[in-house]
Amino acid sequence: MNTNTAHTATLRVDADRLWNSLSELGEVGAFEDADTGLRGVRRLALTDDDVAGRQLVVGWMHEAGLAVRLDEAGNVYARRAGADDSLAPVMVGSHIDSVATAGRFDGCLGVLGGLEIVRTLNDHGITTQRPIEVAIFSEEEGARFGTDMLGSATAAGRIELADARARTDRDGVTFGAELDRYDLVGTQRVPMPVAPYAYLECHIEQGPILEANQSEIGVVQGVQAITWLELEIVGRAAHAGATPNALRHDAELAAALVRVRLDEMVTSGDYGAMLATVGRHETHPNLINIVPSHVLLTVDLRNHDDSEMTRAETDLTNFFHEVEQQVGVTITHRTTAKTPPVRFPDSMQDLVAKCAANLGFRHEVITSGAGHDAGEIAALCPAGMVFVPGLYDGISHNPREYSTPEACANGINVLLSAVIELAGE
C-alpha cells in the first residue's frame, strides 16, 4: 500500500484502470452480435457466465485487500475496514448479471466503480472512519427468474428468502436450486443484520436525457414505480381456412388488442408519464395455418406516480374483460413484480449535487426510468444515485450500449467524493 496520503479534495480515480476492468469483465459471457457486428454480453443470473464474472470480480476484491462474504441470497459484500470498524459501513454497489443482449456498463459500472474507489483509497493510503463495503447483488435484471432486484429486495427484506428461492426460470429451475448448485449461499442472513450507514450507486442513465442536455452527471431523485404482469391468453386452435371468423377464439388477436390498448393509454397522456412495454410474446402452436390457441404475453408498466400506476392497472384489467367478451378467450394475469416509486432523501441528492459541483461537472436532477438496487436498499438507509450519460440516446440492454471512459470516470469521481464525505476521513 502506498503510504503517501493526498488531500482528498484533489483525489481522482484511475480512469484507465476503471475502463480496463469494465472491458475485461465485458469479455465474460461476450458474444458477437449478428445485427451490429459489436460484442455484446450475456450473463444471465446464476449461469456459468455470471458465476465466471463473479469469480473475476471477487478475485479483484481479494487483490484489493477486501474481506468478501456472501449472504443467503448470493449477494456479495466486500469490506474495507474503517478506522472505527464498529460503525455501520458506507455501502457502494450494483450488479453484474445481465439481460441476454446486454452491453458492458449496466450494473458493472457501479460494482467496478466501487472497487476502483477502494483501489484509489489504497493507492493513497487513506483510511476512512467508517468501513466501506462494495456489494454485488444477485439477479438485478430479473431476466432469468422473472423478478428484478431479486437479490437486493431480499437483502432489504421486501421479498422473503423462501419466496425468492422458489422463483423459477423458463425451464422451472429455481433461484434457490441454482444458488445451491453454484455454492453461492453465504452465512450472512437476509434481511441484512446491520443496515448500512448510507448506500450509493453509480449507473449509466439508460436513457437519452443527459446526453440531450449535455449534462455530465445526473443527480437521481428517485426511481419510477414498476409493475410486471404475465398474461396467459387461452383461446382455441382451429383451421385457418375452414373456421368462420365468428366461430374463432383467437388468442393472437386478443394479444394484439391488449398491445394496441397499452399504446393508446401511453399516448393519451391520461396516466401521467406512463410507459408500457410488451417484451415477451409466445404463440402456440405457432403454425402459419392454425388459429393460435395460447399466447403468453408480458406487460412492463412504469410510472413516476403510484396512484396513476394503480389507475392504469385497474383500467387494463377491465380491458382484459372486454377482450375476453369480444374475442371469446380467457385472460388470466399475475403480477410478477411490483415496486412502488422511490424518492431518495434530499440529503443524499444534495450530497451528490455538491460533489458534482465541486468537481466542476454540469449536472441535473433526473428520475430513473429503470429499477435499481438503490431503490431496494433505500428501505434500509439513506440511499442515492449518480447517473452518467450513454451515447446513442442512452441505448441499453443492447450491445450498442456505450458510455465514454471519461463519462464513467466522472461518475466514479463523484461517487468517490460522496463516499469519503459519508465515511469520514
Add this chain to the structure above:
Amino acid sequence: MNTNTAHTATLRVDADRLWNSLSELGEVGAFEDADTGLRGVRRLALTDDDVAGRQLVVGWMHEAGLAVRLDEAGNVYARRAGADDSLAPVMVGSHIDSVATAGRFDGCLGVLGGLEIVRTLNDHGITTQRPIEVAIFSEEEGARFGTDMLGSATAAGRIELADARARTDRDGVTFGAELDRYDLVGTQRVPMPVAPYAYLECHIEQGPILEANQSEIGVVQGVQAITWLELEIVGRAAHAGATPNALRHDAELAAALVRVRLDEMVTSGDYGAMLATVGRHETHPNLINIVPSHVLLTVDLRNHDDSEMTRAETDLTNFFHEVEQQVGVTITHRTTAKTPPVRFPDSMQDLVAKCAANLGFRHEVITSGAGHDAGEIAALCPAGMVFVPGLYDGISHNPREYSTPEACANGINVLLSAVIELAGE
C-alpha cells in the same frame, strides 16, 4: 367375385369395412398424444411411416383386383377396368400423408372411400362402362417439403417435375431424393398423359359449419384462394423503463397494429368473405423489460374471390408503410404461397347434390377453407367434392379429429352414387 348384381340405386358401401380400414391405417405412424391421451397419427410424406401406409393400402388395392401403377411424382393410381376400357377413367382420390399431429380421417377417408367403392362394386359384380381409378397423391399436406398439394399439382402440370423434385425439407433433403430412395418413381409421366373423365374426392370438412347446421353432406362449390405472407418487422431494442415513448421503435407494437388491422379488414366485410390468421409470431429478444427489436409474423389470407384477395393484399401492403412511418420500424414481407380460388363446375356440384338428395341426406353448399387435391385435378377435368362433418367444431390436424362411422359411410355412399352415374353401368 359375387355374381349377384343389385340395382345400383339401393347399393350401399360396407360401413364397418370402411371404418376398419380407417382404423387399421390409423395405426401406421400412430403416437400417444400427451395433451389428450388420444392416439394421433404422424405420417409425414415420404418417411418410413408414410411408405408403410402406402404398402398397406396398395396391398388392399391388389386384393381388390386393381392394377396399380406409379407416376414420376410418386402418385399412385389403382385401376378397375371398365366395360369399355378405352374410355377415360372416373378418378376418385385423396392422400394418406399427414401433418405431424394428425387424426385418422384427413385424406385417408377419400382414398379408403375410393377403395370401399371398388370393393362394393366387386361384391355386387357390377362392371361400370368407364374404368375407375383410385388415386393416392404424394405430399398433400406440405408439412414436410413446404408446398401443399405437391403431388397432385405435379400430376396436373401446375408444378414442373424438376421443380417438385428439388423442394427440400428442413434438413435439406429433396422430395426427389426421397422418391428415389423409397423406389417410388413410376413410369407414368407427369402431367397425366390422359386426363380423367371426371374427378371426385370425399373429405372431412375440417370446419364447424356442417355440424352447426346439422348437415350430413357438404356439396363443395370450390376452394378458397390462399395467400401466405411472412413478415419481418425490424425496430430497435431499448430499455423498457428508461426509453421515452417518442424514441421507441417497437417491433411488437407494429406487429399488433398489423394483427388488429387484419381483424378490422375481416369484420368490415369490405373484402368479401375474407379470412385472416396470424398463426406464427416470434418476438426477439423476447424479454420482459426490453422493447422488442424484431418480430417474425405470418399472415394467412383466404378469400372466395380472387379480386378481393388482390385488393386485400394491396391494402395490407399500404398499411405496412403506414405502420413503418408511425412506429419507426421497417417491415419486409414475402409471399410464401399463393393459390387462386377454384370453382367446381355446376354439373359436378349438381351431381353431388342430387346423389345426396336421393339418399335422403340433409346437405348444403359449402366452400372449402382448406386446399385439396381436387383443386389441382380440377385443371384437368370436371372435379367435385363431398364433405362430411367432423365433431368438436370440425377440429383437424389434431388427434381429436373425429368423424363418426355413419358420417364417413354417408359421404362414401354419395361418392358411390356419383361414381356410378359418371362411369355408367
